[in-house]
Amino acid sequence: MRKPETIERLYLDFDGFFASVMQQAFPALRGRPVGVIPFETDKAKYTTVIACSKEAKARGVKNVMRTPDAQALCPDIVLVMQRPDLFRRAHNALLNEIACEIPIDTVKSIDELTCKLAPRDIRDPHALAQRLKVRIAKNVGPHITCSIGFAANRLLSKLACKMDKPNGVTVWEPEGALQYLSALPLSEISGIGGRMEQRLNRAGIHTTAQLIATQPKQMRALWGNVNGERMWYGLHGYDIQAQPTGRGMYGHGRVLPPELRKIDKARDIGRLLLTKAARRMRRDQFYASKLWLWLDLREGGWFAQRDLPCVNDDQAILTGLGALWEKARDELSRNHEIVRVGVTLLDLSPATGRQLDMFLNDDCDRQKWERITFSIDTLNRKFGKRVLSLGPWKPPPGGYAGGKISYTRIPSAEDFW
Incomplete structure (x- = not known):
């Protein structure tokens, strides 16, 4: 196994990405403590700050903090509703600018990426970092900043990237990397959780x-x-x-606003989330053989699963979901408050490797519904995003069901249909 004798990797992490994109897009937010929330502001006391600006972090606010707690630490925090499609477009614009200076090796998340260094950049990493920062400020906006780490490999460059946030540049030459590492607590090492x-x-x-x-x-x-x-x-x-890594599942979850936390309202959101997940699965040409439904309750949680006969059409998948909701209705009282609903399609098979259940003998029916679903998908792409759907389509307040704020998955344009 090769051990580099010099730095070879760059790791770039955008500072407070979601909040800084909002500050760049909306001048009134610049220089102010900003918290991004999933619902409109009159629902703020029921929800969570899912991302915050550097100004808010300086006052003690953290990502994924209850809004009352954030407001107690920072009374003048400005709460703004998420704009996932804006974040997606900002991500693509930033990647385009970075790629003009250095080829991108891997996009790790919506706000992190890594690059392999060319000989010129190995000799002068600070010059490369400066070029990247200047290009981003000039062509995207000065209110979106990034921290950059340089080291011998991806793991070390990611750890170096954390050292001088926000907007810093850190270089860990191989001969000094172990010394830098030894000063870090275990909790700061990527891959070591609680x-x-x-x-x-x-x-x-x-x-x-x-x-x-x-x-x-x-x-x-x-x-x-x-x-x-x-x-x-x-x-x-x-x-x-x-x-x-291979694809293991397709799923979506959604925190529900207070008016949608009873089982019938939550069921409508569950149908919409599953339809979105099934569309993503079909675009990637997979079939699913299992369905999960999970509910976070005000007290505790509820989970159930159902086997599917290796399907990808909406009729079969939504029929399976309907059976799970009937199970939930039987087992949960009417007084249960459903705070979050989630659906997951798993046990995936590629379209080229699909095997039908010989004992079920429903191939004719499945082919009919697959043709119908294919036609619905085609018409939606061509004429109006969601011009057709199988059953009701009732987006929750704030929209973006299935295209919500995400650190680990980068939404596609179709996720916002």
């Missing part, structure tokens, strides 16, 4: 320096899989490439 940190503590590892001093096989045993060993090599500066 449970993993507890497991490490039980094994007598309480600091990053102790983690670095372990052996690769020991870390593999602690993680319970090869990822622990890969973590060891990443922390020690080896050229570790992320393993490709």
Whole structure:
């Protein structure tokens, strides 16, 4: 395994991406503490600040904080409703500008990416960082800033990127990387969550320096899989490439405004979310053999699943969802408040590998509904986004069902139909 002798990777993270895009788009928000929420502002006391600006963070506000708590820390925080399609378009514009300076290796999320460095940039990483920042400020806007880390591999450059936020540039040369790492708490290491940190503590590892001093096989045993060993090599500066992952599911979740938290209203939102997920699945040419419905209640939660006969058409999928909602109606009282509804299609098969259930013998019916669904999708693409749907289409307040704010998934334009 190769161990680079110089920096080879850049990791770029946009600072407070969602809030800074709002500040760039709306001048009245600039320089003010901003919190992005999922609902219109008159529902603020029932919801959460899902992203905040650097001005709000300086006052103690954090992403994913209840709005009353955020307002207690920062009484003058400006709450604005999310604009997911604006975030998507800003993301694409920023990627275009960055690609003009350096090829993008991997887009990690809507606000993070990584690049391989050319020899010129290895010699002068600060000049590259300056070119990127100037280009973004000039061609997209000065209120969207980024932090950049340089190191020998992707993991180390990501950790370096966190050091001087916001709007900083950090270079970790290979010979000094372990020293920089040793000063970080375990919770700052990408890939070590709360449970993993507890497991490490039980094994007598309480600091990053102790983690670095372990052996690769020991870390593999602690993680319970090869990822622990890969973590060891990443922390020690080896050229570790992320393993490709396959698609495992399609799903959507939605926090419900107060007026939609009874089972009949939540059911309508569940149908809409599942229709959106099924459209995404069809665009990628997959079929599903299992459906999950999960509900976050004011007290506790509820979950059920249903097997599907390897389908991708709306009729079969929505019929399965209807059965799950009937189960929910039987098991939950009318007084239950449903705070969040989610649907997931899984056990995926590529279209080329689909196998029908020989005992079900519904191929003729399935082909008919697949032709109908294909026609609906085609007409929606051509004439009006949602000109046709199978059953009612009732978007929740604020819209964006299925195209909501997301750090890990970058929505496509079709997600906003």
